[in-house]
Amino acid sequence: MTTLRTETPHPEHDRLDQYATHDLVEAFVHDQGLAAVAVRAAASDIARAVEAAVPRLEAGGRLVYVGAGTSGRLGLLDSVELHPTFSWPRERAVALLAGGPSAIHVAVEGAEDDREQGARDLAGIGPVANDVVILIAASGGTPYVLGALAAARAAGALTIGLANNPGSALVEAAEIGIELDTGHELVSGSTRLKAGTAQKIALNTFSSAVMVRLHKVYGNLMVDLKPTNAKLVRRAIRLTALATGVGEESAQAALEASGFQVKVAIVAIAKGLCPADARARLAAVHGSVRAALAD
Secondary structure, three states: OOOOHHHOOOOOOOOHHHOOHHHHHHHHHHHHHHHHHHHHHOHHHHHHHHHHHHHHHHOOOOEEEEEOHHHHHHHHHHHHHHHHHHOOOHHHEEEEEOOOHHHHOOOOOOHHHOHHHHHHHHHHOOOOOOOEEEEEEOOOOOHHHHHHHHHHHHOOOEEEEEEOOOOOHHHHHOOEEEEOOOOOOOOOOOOOOHHHHHHHHHHHHHHHHHHHHOOOEEOOEEOOOOOOOHHHHHHHHHHHHHHHOOOHHHHHHHHHHOOOOHHHHHHHHHHOOOHHHHHHHHHHOOOOHHHHHOO
């Protein structure tokens, strides 16, 4: 069997267990920093994935994340964060994890090796051509993920593969392959380290860039958040005030009148409109605050 780079012992740290504590921590921190380098090298492929995904999502498609173990949990995390951050509908962010929901907390032995189950799980959500399926596997050869990939391609969905080993089956078979070549792990085979860190950065980058393209951001302000708790309510008030230049009291009043929709409050304040007219103006320009504010 060919040893994957992520499984090969690190040539520079064969005495890791003998390091002084400060040196041990320094080694881990330095190695984790290399994850960002790997993602930067894949920036062009991530940009291609964003550009391919946006039209499908504009047409009503879903973001579907598929993975096993750490990779699956990172996909789940990205999917869960989209609703409070960008008001992305929960039903349009789906996460499939090898072993099912129980594998979030406890590893389900052998689940990642079941290619047929990966295909069944993906088929079970009724994939359509406008769906965007993000398949994540450090090895690039996880059977569960490859089964889901085959089912997604058969349905005509856009497939985006993220893997940490060069020349992997996942990167080769996905419509858009993103290679995050993080090399040897400091603890051999522990891809929860910089391989997982690179996946987290890449997923954050991809989904955030998609949401910017979908008009969920104005300038660099998160103007489509769901204020579901006291912290987010305060954030919504600050964002509205920053975007319009009004005081926080005026911003809060506009938000309350707008059902705490930051975009609507911004347009209502800036254009002197009632919430209903501001909402209609936004709808006419596909939710773009910048376009709604243009004369």
